[in-house]
Amino acid sequence: MFNFSVEKQTQSSEFDNIKKWDFLVVGGGPAGLNAALYAKRKGLKVGIIVNEIGGQLNNTTWVDNYLGFNMIEGENLSHTFLDHVKQLEVPILKGVYVQNIDYLKPDFSVSVSNGKEYMTKTLLVATGGEPRKLGVSGEKEFINKGVTYCATCDAPFFKEKHVVVAGGGNSAVEGVIDLVPWASKITLVHRSQFRADKILLDKLNDIEKLDIHLETQILAVVGNERMTGIEVLDKHTNKTKLIEADGLLVEIGTVPNSGLVKDMVMTNERGEVKVDLNQMTSIPGLYAAGDITEQPFKQIIISAAEGAKAALAVNQYLNQNYKGE
Amino acid sequence: MANLLNEEVSKQIKEALAPMQNEITMVLFTKEGGCNTCEETEQLLSEIKELNDKILVEVKDFDKDKEDVKKYKITDVPTFVMLDDKKQYKGVRFQGIPAGHEINSFLSAIVFMSGLDLGLDSKVLDRLAKIDKPVDIKVFVTLSCPHCPGAVATAHSLAMLNENIEASMIEAQTFQELSVKHKVSGVPKIVINDEYELVGNHPIDAFLTELEKI
Structure with missing residues (x-):
């Protein structure tokens, strides 16, 4: 406490x-x-x-x-x-x-x-x-309006919300784990394959509310007063799509x-x-x-x-x- | 309710309070029938009081003690203000329980309110003395934020040294309406006179630069 x-x-x-x-x-x-x-x-x-x-x-x-x-x-x-x-x-x-x-x-x-x-x-x-920024359109605009770089600081603001975590290293996986007590849904998006330690990745297996999108690149953060989602490119299908979300935790190094x-x-x-x-x-x-x-x-x-x-x-x-x- | 502070934590707090110079008084406002974290905040203050005899605590009722509510500009509960040994209000307030990481800004405020030298450089003090307009600093925090106590302590030290400045720690979860009003979704978020905004734990000179714009 x-x-x-x-x-x-x-x-x-x-x-x-x-x-x-x-x-x-x-x-x-x-x-x-x-x-x-x-x-x-x-x-x-x-x-x-x-x-x-x-x-x-x-x-x-x-x-x-x-x-x-x-x-x-x-x-x-x-x-x-x-x-x-x-x-x-x-x-x-x-x-x-x-x-x-x-x-x-x-x-x-x-x-x-x-x-x-x-x-x-x-x-x-x-x-x-x-923290490294994604450098995509909308990221700067929605900093502290959904976009965050500190899971420990800001996780309480995502109570019962859907949060996207960007990244595939240890920090991103730890970010997912930090969000579990708060978020209703978590989606991990990474442009290539995981780089995180196996011992950490194993912990993701038990998180039911987690979706994982590898080989998926974030193209933009979208929203009005607050962010409402991210646009991504699925590298497998080469198609873009919108993932609706309330928050984006950026953990890309x-x-x-x-x-x-x-x-x-x-x-x-x-x-x-x-x-x-x-x-x-x-x-x-x-x-x-x-x-x-x-x-x-x-x-x-x-x-x-x-x-x-x-x-x-x-x-x-x-x-x-x-x-x- | 079980004790909030165990033996080990009490020992650490006692050590942190050892540099206290003079008496301080904390005036806590709660509400009959309770409120979110009112009971915990009252208990925390009461347990802290037991750890140093220079600490006094007064508990007021938001609905009944109208004069004090007006005097200290209390808008919601739980809120407490800190007074120095002459019972002077120096603009230092906490809205919500200063638990988690905020125990650090809480203890820091007690020790410095008691008269311990803040150790600020004369150039900073000169700039601070020139702030002659009313300033209200709100520092929104979460209890899990490690960068927040630094921002709160800086805001409080500005208030202690200039009577035109008031500074509040605001626990964003307890004071959700206020947080929504100020669009807080990242902390520490610092709002000055409900107009200027800073995000992050900035050194005192960065705060002063913002205050000098007013």
Whole structure:
């Protein structure tokens, strides 16, 4: 009945006391939190700047593939991570956005939405991703008028309604499961075949109110004041049809939140940041980890591991290659 | 009704309330004959009160205590407002039970209403001090929304620091009519003066940018 995440907000004055950081982490998901943990253990002056702790973990109802945790709520896993980091007293500046990063060779200046600038010798950008949009007509128009990207947040609005879930990966299947207590009917639509884990797909077999349309592409979201359905192309028959529905949950992966650095560092065609084996970007001292990187498998444990790698590499860089004071 | 807070949860709440500085009072409005979640909300407030002696609770009847209903502009139940140690209303209100994820915005409001420094930057405080028109912020939430307490806490902190601002957490399921009126089907949805809308958990400077447009 209660989901705790209460903590004292770090005052900006705590952050202001440090003239120059060894290592600043932008982002509070698994990659950022683990990087801070590893860096603090190495004795680095490390701080985290974040709007909301947990990142995409907050949108995940259940996590069943993080070694050592059997079926843990996404948010609880993020609290477990945070508790560990807090034990080491890493300062966390919460409720702010980083607005700009300046590369002042070899250091970095980080401008934050609280109006402050922070200097750091090294920087990790672990800002993760945000839900990928379908990019079809009507999608934008009906956001929060039926179209949603957060099942845990908005499922209660679909009580006794018919909801379409777009996607074929783990998130889409979990979205279906999240909707079961609320929706009267669920239709899963995916343009190709399932990519989700078998263990999750098996759970769909017991959901009687679920229809599955694979090889079916969503062409448009239609409606008046609210969405009333989606137009789809059935690739088997090559015919278009209308599926009437009250809601559309889009779970087709993420796009990287790389806006802060995309003009500074090398990225791929999807906007994901290119990193070397040590998570360093094309700029010395600037690192990236987690879903923002071009690593193809967007998993919690992989993000956490990338954060650890980045922190260890930062420590090595500061000891061996850093040219500043 | 069985206790809402078990031993473990009570312990966590006690720890979260430890930084409280001064007394606060919660004035809860319910209705004779009850309402959807009135009983649960009253019980939650009463159990929270037992966890820190700086917390006071007053229960009023929406139909009988007309003066208070008018004073705090109560439109429906269950609604409660928070008063500081001088019994001053600072524009902080909750419409519906702050359970689920909203326990976080609830505890945060109690602690900061008690006088704990919000720790905001002077630039933010300067901008906030310049808001001189009446502002009503409604933050629609669901109890399962992890992004919502951040938006509620930000809205409440704006209200605590500027007497022209009132901010309400509104639990969308309990207050369905209001949710339908404001076409809420995604949360957190923030409605300012029934006119301007924001969706999502935004940092305080983004809220201020919206308020400065008024």
